[in-house]
Amino acid sequence: MSKRLLGAGTLAALLVLFFAINILSNTALRGARIDLTQDKLYTLSEGARAIARGIDEPISLTFYFSRSLAVDRPDLRGRAARVQEALEGRSGFGSFIPSLSARRRSRPPRRASRASP
Amino acid sequence: MLRGLRAVFLRELTGYFITPVAYVFIVIFLVMAGVFTFQLGRWFQAEQADLRAFFDAHPWLYLFLIPALSMRLWAEERKSGTIELLLTLPVSRSAAVIGKFLAAWAFAVLALTLTFPVWITVNYLGNPDNGVILASYLGSALMAGGFLAVGSLMSAITNSQVIAFILSLVACFAFLLAGYSPVLEFFQGWAPQGIVDAIAGFSFLTHFQTISRGELAARDLVFFGSVIGVFLGATGVVIEMKKGQ
Amino acid sequence: MSEMIVTAGLTKRFGSITAVDRLDLTVQTGEVLGFLGPNGAGKSTTMKMVTGFLSPTSGTARVCGHEVVAEPLKVKERIGYLPEGAPLYSDMTPRAFLGFIAEVRGLSGTAKRKAVDRAIEQTQLEGVLHQPIETLSKGFKRRVGLAQAILHDPSVLILDEPTDGLDPNQKHQVRRLIREMAAAGGKSIVLSTHILEEVDAVCTRAVIIAKGRVVSDGTPASLVAKSKYHNSVSLGLRPPAGTMVFDELARLAGVAAVEDNGTIEGGERPLVRCTVMAVGGRPIQEAVAKHIGQRGWGVEWMHTQAGRLDDVFRQITGG
Numbered sequence: 001m002s003k004r005l006l007g008a009g010t011l012a013a014l015l016v017l018f019f020a021i022n023i024l025s026n027t028a029l030r031g032a033r034i035d036l037t038q039d040k041l042y043t044l045s046e047g048a049r050a051i052a053r054g055i056d057e058p059i060s061l062t063f064y065f066s067r068s069l070a071v072d073r074p075d076l077r078g079r080a081a082r083v084q085e086a087l088e089g090r091s092g093f094g095s096f097i098p099s100l101s102a103r104r105r106s107r108p109p110r111r112a113s114r115a116s117p
Numbered sequence: 118m119l120r121g122l123r124a125v126f127l128r129e130l131t132g133y134f135i136t137p138v139a140y141v142f143i144v145i146f147l148v149m150a151g152v153f154t155f156q157l158g159r160w161f162q163a164e165q166a167d168l169r170a171f172f173d174a175h176p177w178l179y180l181f182l183i184p185a186l187s188m189r190l191w192a193e194e195r196k197s198g199t200i201e202l203l204l205t206l207p208v209s210r211s212a213a214v215i216g217k218f219l220a221a222w223a224f225a226v227l228a229l230t231l232t233f234p235v236w237i238t239v240n241y242l243g244n245p246d247n248g249v250i251l252a253s254y255l256g257s258a259l260m261a262g263g264f265l266a267v268g269s270l271m272s273a274i275t276n277s278q279v280i281a282f283i284l285s286l287v288a289c290f291a292f293l294l295a296g297y298s299p300v301l302e303f304f305q306g307w308a309p310q311g312i313v314d315a316i317a318g319f320s321f322l323t324h325f326q327t328i329s330r331g332e333l334a335a336r337d338l339v340f341f342g343s344v345i346g347v348f349l350g351a352t353g354v355v356i357e358m359k360k361g362q
Numbered sequence: 363m364s365e366m367i368v369t370a371g372l373t374k375r376f377g378s379i380t381a382v383d384r385l386d387l388t389v390q391t392g393e394v395l396g397f398l399g400p401n402g403a404g405k406s407t408t409m410k411m412v413t414g415f416l417s418p419t420s421g422t423a424r425v426c427g428h429e430v431v432a433e434p435l436k437v438k439e440r441i442g443y444l445p446e447g448a449p450l451y452s453d454m455t456p457r458a459f460l461g462f463i464a465e466v467r468g469l470s471g472t473a474k475r476k477a478v479d480r481a482i483e484q485t486q487l488e489g490v491l492h493q494p495i496e497t498l499s500k501g502f503k504r505r506v507g508l509a510q511a512i513l514h515d516p517s518v519l520i521l522d523e524p525t526d527g528l529d530p531n532q533k534h535q536v537r538r539l540i541r542e543m544a545a546a547g548g549k550s551i552v553l554s555t556h557i558l559e560e561v562d563a564v565c566t567r568a569v570i571i572a573k574g575r576v577v578s579d580g581t582p583a584s585l586v587a588k589s590k591y592h593n594s595v596s597l598g599l600r601p602p603a604g605t606m607v608f609d610e611l612a613r614l615a616g617v618a619a620v621e622d623n624g625t626i627e628g629g630e631r632p633l634v635r636c637t638v639m640a641v642g643g644r645p646i647q648e649a650v651a652k653h654i655g656q657r658g659w660g661v662e663w664m665h666t667q668a669g670r671l672d673d674v675f676r677q678i679t680g681g
Contacts, residue, residue, distance in 0.1 A: 003417065007358035011351055018347040023315060025339040032335035036248040042332050077296070077317070082327075120435060124465040128451070135453045135494075198449030202510075205413040205445070206466050207438040360417050 063087060121208030125216030126223075133224050142186065146228045149178055154235065166243025171235055172253045172329050176293055176322055179264050184285035186225065187268025188278045190217050191356070195276045204360070214353045218269055218345075225261040229254065249331040256328030259341040260321055264289050266348035273355045292344075295320035364391050366518050366550035367412060371421035374407050374574075381407040383574035384421065389552060391517075394544045396565035396582070397554035400679050404574040405554040406446050409520050413443045425518055439467075442516035444524055448507030452496035456487050456506050459495060460513060467514040481509040484539055500527045508536065512543065519543065521553040525560060533557075537564045558671035562586075572679040588677070589669030592643035595650050596623075596667060600631040600660035607634050607659075614638075614653055616646045633662060643669070 035042040052059070063083060070076045133139040153174030155161065194200040203213060239245050264285075271284035296317035317323075324337045367389040374382040382404040389395050397405045410416040412423045414434045422429055428436040451459055460481060464474040482488060485505040490498055495506060508524060524540070525533040541564055544551055555561065561568050561582050568585045570578040578585060586592060601607050608620045623635035640646045647666045654661060 004358060007354050010354045014347050014350050014354070018343055019315070021343045022318065022336075022340055025336040026318060029335040029339065034333040035331065036252040036333055037331035038246045038248040121466045124462060127465075128454075128462045131458075132451070132453060197452065198445065198447055199451055200449075201410070201415050201445045202449050202451075205415050205438055205441070205443045206463070207435050207468075208466055209435060360415065 061087060118209055119212045119215065121206065122212040122216045125203075125208060125213055126220050129217050129220030130223055133220070139224065142182065143228045143231060146178060146182055147231060149182075150174060150232055150235075153178070166239055166245040168235065168239055168245065168250055168253065171232075172257060175257045176260065176325060179261055180286065180289050180293060183225065183261060183264040184268050184271075184282045184289065186221055187265050187285055188272050188281040190221060190269050191272040191352070192276055192278045192281045196278070204356075210353050210356060214269070214349055214356065218265060218349055218352075221265050221269075222262050225265065226258050229258055229261065246331065249329070252331050252333055253329035255333065256325045256337075259328070259338070260325045263292070263321055263341050263344040266345040266352075267292065270348045270352045270355065273352045273359075289321075292319065292321045294322065296323050365389070366391055367423070367425055367552065369408070369412065369421065369423045372408065372411060372418055372423055373420045374404075374411060374416060375419045380574055382411070382418075385571070385574065385576065387569065387576065389550045391548060391550055392544070393567050394540065394551045394553070394565045396561040396568045397552060397571065398556075398558070398561060398568060398675065399554075399571040403571045403679075405571060406522055407574075408571070409443075409522050409552070409554065410445075413441055413520055414438055415445075440516055441518045441520055442511035442514065443519075444504075444507045444511045444521045446522040448504045450495050450503060450506055450510075453494055455492050455494055456482070456498075456509070457491045459506065460509060463510045463513055469514065477513050477515070481513045484512065485509040486535070501529060501532045504528060505532075505536075508539070512539075517549055519549060519551040519553075521551070523555060524553055525555070525557065533560075540564050558675060561671065570675065570678055578678050582671075585674055586669040586671055587643055589643075589671070589674045590618075590639060590677075591637070591667050591673060592669035593640045593645050593647075594667050594669075595638045595640075595647050595664060597634075597636050597638065597650070597654075597664050598662035599634045599636075599654070600629075600662065601634060601657070602631065602659075605657075605659070608636060610653070610657070611636070611638050611650065614646070614649050616641050616644055616649055618642075631660065637667075 033042075063080075065080045065084075067077075070080065150171065154168075154171040191200070194203060204210075208216075236250060239250075240247070267288050268281070268285040271288060272278075272281040274284065275281050297320070319340075324340050327334060328337050365388055367387070369385050369387045372382055372385040372387075373380070381402075385404070385408060387408075397408075399405050407416065411418050412425065412430065414430050414437055417431060422431070424430070425437045426440050428440075430437050451462070454462070457478070460478045461474070464470075464478055467477075469477050482491065485508050487502070487505055487509060490502055495503060498506070504524070504527060508521070511519060511521065521540075525536050528536065537560065540551060540553065543549060544564075544566075553560075553564070565582055568578070568580065568582045569576055570585075578588075599607060608622060611617060612620045618639045618641040621637040621639065623637060625635065626633040638646065638650055645666075647664075651664065654664075
């Protein structure tokens, strides 16, 4: 009897561990990635950096994203999360973008006239 | 701790090639991959030098083919009685579980590798981003491993291969579409939004798609790694629990 | 280490059924123990626990000093086990299968080749080495199972019905192999069987279990001695007509009873067949022979019986 209890307990522990590992890595490992594309699509090129360096005034970047519309599109939600991370400086773009003093808005602006969920 | 791993791994792997099952599986996989890519995916008409259509098909191919592979992992041993032989040999439980899994995974990866003519074709016809293709193959191999680990647990739970197949199919389907309507709706009614969002993050499809865009992110690797680790661990526990019977 | 297998209070319950009930058993080096019992008595279940396949509900089993639940791998290294029904990986050939077992047992290279060759030779598998196991006859399959059990020359051999399904020749060969292994020394062998003559032929000790408990434990000879037919004398006589054969024989000292096995008419004198049972199984043939000689009865045959194991078996297990 106690063996079954031990087994069931271990299974429950494994389940918890599974969720814990992934939730943890979602936040902790946000930036860790390798860009394998030949054209280095996800890494900022030297040219782009040079251009941006040449600009004196601060650049603000606003990111609009509607969670409610993206309910059925986890791929878009994932993409949005990555854009957000890039803006925060946690991606192949390094801390370059935050230094351009970006501001991000991840909720739809109150003024936006979109149909709610 | 991993006593006997090599012997079990080699035995299982050669076992795949003794029977015609292996060859049938490979042929079906290659043919279906071709059908999905060239016909359903309209690859030629799209005139794009990438393998998008090809890799898009993989999750769906795996959904049906991998449970067919994994169902024999443990249910067969129980049915034929060889499990009594295996579990009384000086092979640690972990070695048995991991050895069988690795053999099945190696076989799946072999089937995947045999699709290389498609890669050669796309490079001959155009100039694709081979980094993206490499990443996609890696993602596909990891996804296959994930499906296999789920299938391994289902196979350990039951004595019947048929039931193992069905259970795996359902479980893999749930994992595949974790971020999408059917699965989400199941949870949306009663679970808090935080949980629902978290569940969405466990979709095989989204993780695979991320990798196959060309970026190898640590957390995608961790995801598939954790699926494999947790499900193989659970397989071991279930095997041990069923020893009481 | 002389105590190879020791079980203490070994118990196995499946729900409400107690298959093995606080079994205490010790097997020494050099013993060949025959495990007898009706179906469902708990023989196989006990073996499955000692080999680590089933976990006991309570109690312990130690093999060569290692406890099965605590040190399963050490126990499994030292045991060669032939499970009930001799399960095998049927898509492999005997050679491939034995190669796998050898690898699992930690043998490689020359040692592996030698061990496999020796096992093949001892179980006479030369002719079928390259056929898939599923195509082999039952007898050959069982021999492959035996080969994998003896491959690593284990100090403990546990065989669950090793001659089941074999023809008389094959049974004889397997029993001879077991005797050879016992003679080689340093081993303990436990085999379960339904075939009582096998116990006599091969075992040094017979343990009868019923309903999960040991009901008898001793040498085969002592077991046989418990039979009511032990030292009984079977007679075929031609006494003169009118002789009260049974009464006379029954009155002899040491005679417990006389069984009438039927009288055949015909010829000058009828043939009277009977069995004279001895009190306490003590020898009575001299007394009987003397009496027959004195009375001058014709004797067709006269032989003393050691006793029938299946009677003892039935007596003890209440069948």
